[in-house]
Amino acid sequence: MTVTYFSKSSIIGPSSRYRIFQFLPHLQAAGIDCRVAPLFGEMYFSILAVQSSALRAFLKIPYVFACFLKRLWALLVMGKRDLIVIEGQLFPYAPPLAERLLRWCRYRVAIEMDDAIYLTPGHERKMPALLSMATGAIVGNDRLAAYANQFSSRVCVVPTVVDTERFKPDLTRSTGSSAQNSEAITIVWIGLAYNLKYLNVLAPALRALQPTFHLTLRVVCSQPPYMPGVEIDFRTWDFQREVADLQDATVGVMPLEDTEWARGKCGLKLLQYLAVGIPAVASPVGVNRDIIVDGENGFLAATEQDWYERLDALCRQPQLRARMGQAGRRTVEERYSLAVWGPRLAGVYQTLTENEHLNVVHRAVHGPVSGHHRSTGTR
Template identity: 70%
Template sequence: MTVTYFSKSSSIGPSSRYRVFQFLPQFQAEGIDCRVEPLFGETYFSILEVRSRALQTCLKIPYVLARFLKRLGTVLMLNRQDLVVIEGPLFPYAPPVVERVLRWLGQRVVVEMDDAIYLTHGHEAKIPALLKIATGVIVGNDRLAAYARQCSSYVSVVPTVVDTDRFVPLASQAATSPCHADEAITIVWMGLAYNLKYLHVLVPALRTLQSQYHVRLRVVCSHAPKLAGIDVEFRAWDFSREVTDLQDATIGVMPLEDTEWARGKCGLKLLQYLAVGLPAVASPVGVNSDIIVNGENGFFASTEDEWYERLHALCGRPHLRARMGAAGRRTVESRYSLALWGPRLADVYRAFAAGKPNQATPHPAQSPVSSHRHSTRAR
């Protein structure tokens, strides 16, 4: 089976890395020849780091035009494929003309979304049109599926997952040792720079905790945050350290605002925390509410007071951290692991390629993400 996947970026981009690149060995084992054609590469992300908005624009325009032309050439030279998968639109902000041509030529085109891109400027009308053109749609959670089903009858929910052979806990005795006031407690947040704004809800809790424990906030990102009065340990994100920067932390956090955009997120950082055995505190927004069972594998926090209470409980109770961390690891292994979803995504591809999209998602009773309170299911 041949698949061409038009990704948003090279493997440096977290969305593309976790939605396709990590699956390539799995696809090969399943007999699927998947060729990935990224739109943007490392240069694009370097341009985004330029502080001067004017200079950034001057660099971005020719780069984007060059990449658009390269992608157009790739599409024009595309041989008949069993399946063509597009991560979002082929050409952001441009009308879906090329996608229509691909369908007219008889290609089976599947659109994949792991964010509520339909809310972004310039995509409000384009995404519905694109979904109606497509053979089918793959989305990362039920919120996105509910939207996609307004435009397509063939929607498959495949959650974002992590490689549990790569994201593993560190064996440590510290988790069960008595808690001392001078014990170093590292609260970690990993993410993209435009999500740093979510950290501000933690500031009052962190200030209070710093007066009670030896607490620091580790931020793994491309930019350091500006959080007055907070002991911040900044680490520039690096793929080679992506796992180790989490493994030696104490608690993972994922604050979000309760917005329609946030409800469409797929909870990647939360899954990364749980996979390495960290207890996590998260906002009960979107898929977070499916991943966390409050008080069992993590805590929910909505207000500044709740953030303090939940973090204080974990800072002062190492046995609770150990219990929740172990439960979180089990959650990822049983419901959100690459080992489970690799063959399932291969089946999704095969079903769409065979023109049998109603078979494109595992039956709810068999799905590893099904539970008494988990809503990611296929119909």
Template identity: 90%
Template sequence: MTVTYFSKSSIIGPSSRYRVFQFLPHFQAAGIDCHVDALFGETYFSILKVRSCALRTLLKIPYALVCFLQRLWTLLTLGRRDLIVIEGQLFPYAPPLAERLLRWCRYRVAIEMDDAIYLTPGHEQKLPALLSMATGAIVGNARLAAYATQFSSRVCVVPTVVDTERFKPDSTRSIGSSAQNSEAITIVWIGLAYNLKYLDVLAPALRALQPTFHLTLRVVCSQPPYMPGVEIDFRSWDFQREVADLQDATIGVMPLEDTEWARGKCGLKLLQYLAVGVPAVASPVGVNRDIIVNGENGFLASTEQDWYERLDALCRQPQLRARMGQAGRRTVEERYSLAVWGPRLAEVYRTLAENEHLNVVPQAVYSPVPGHDRSTGTR
């Protein structure tokens, strides 16, 4: 079976890395020859770091044009394929002419989404058209599935997952173990620069906790945050170091605004924390409510007071951190691991390629732990 996956970026882009590149060994093991055609490479991410908006735009236009021409050539020389998977769209902000041509040529095409890209300007009409013409859709959570099923009868939820052989606790320390009250507390956040705004909700809690604990906020990103009064340990993201930057942290955080865009997110950073055995506090938005059973494998926090109380409890109680860290690791191993989902995604590809019926399965993927209220952690 042959598949061409048109990704948004090379392996350096987190979305493409977690939605396709990490699955390639599993596809190969399942007898699927999957070739990935990346639209943007490392140069694109370098351009995004340029501070001047005018210069950034000046550099992006010719670079994007070259990338578009290269992708067009790939399409014109595509040849026979059992399935084509498109991450979002072939040509961002362009009319869906190329996708229509693929369907006219009778290719089986699947659209993949792990963000609510239908909310971005210029995509309100394009995404419904793409989903309607596609053979099926692969989406990252139930929220995205609810949107996609308005336009497609073949929708499958495949959550963003992590490789638990790579993201694992440091073997030199126990899961969830960390400093005692008098020692350093490291709260970690990892993510893209345009999401740094979500950290604002944490600032009051961190400032209030600093007099009691030797507390540092570690930010793993392409740029540091602006957070006066908070001790920042900024670490530029590096693929080779990202696991180690999480392993020796005390607590992971994933604050979000309760918006439609945020509800479409797939909880990657939260899964990364849990996979390495670091207890986490997260906003009860979108899939965070499905991943975290409040009080068992982590905490949910809505208000500034919630953030203060949850972080204070974890800072003060090493045993609580250890218990939640172990529970979080189990959650990822059982429900959000590459080992579990590699064979499943390979089967999804086969089903789409054979044009068989594909059930909508958001509840099968994101069912809460039986007997638990995820918002309160009670039974």
């Protein structure tokens, strides 16, 4: 079986890295020849980090134009493929002409979404058109599936997952035996710069806790946050170091505002924390409610007082941290690991090349898969 995957970016981009690049060995083992054709490379993220908006636009426009030409060439020389998977869209903000041409040429096309791109300006009409013309859709959670199901009769939920052979606990680290207010406490957050705004949700709790504990907020990102009154340990994200930057932290956090956009997120940072065996506190928004069983493998915090109380409890009780960390690791191993989902994604790709309704995907991929379909026939 042959698949071409048109990704948003090279392996440097977290979405593409977790939605396709980490799956390649599993696809190959299943006999699937999957070739990835990225749109943007590392330079794109460097351009986005430029502070001057005028300079950023000056650099971005010719770079994007060159990337579009490269993708157009990739389409022209692609040849026969059993399935084409498009992460989001072929040409951002452009009309879906290329996707229509692929369907006119009788290619089987699957649209993949791991965030609520349909909420962003310029995509309110484009995403319904893409989903309606595609053979099927692969989405990261039930919220996205509910949206895609309005336009596509073949929708499958494949959650974002982590490689538990790479993200694993540091077994040499001691969790401690008693609560010590003098103990150094590291609260960690990892993510992209445009999500730094969510840290404002827990900033009051961190400021309130600092007089009691030797507490530091570690931020693993491309730029530091602005949080007066909070001690920041800023670390530039690095692929080789990202696991270690999480392993020696005390607690992981995933604050979110309760918006439609946030409800479409796939909880990647939360899974990273749990995979390395540290407890997590998260806002009860979207998929976070599915991942965290409150009080068992982590805590959910809806208010400023919730954030203070949950973080205070974890700062004071190393035994609680150890118990929740172990439970969180089991959650990822059983439900959100690459080892579990690698073979399942291969099954999804294989099914999308068949003339069967998506309920076959649900049967073929044994385990906690969500299948969604309309009763309007097959595509």
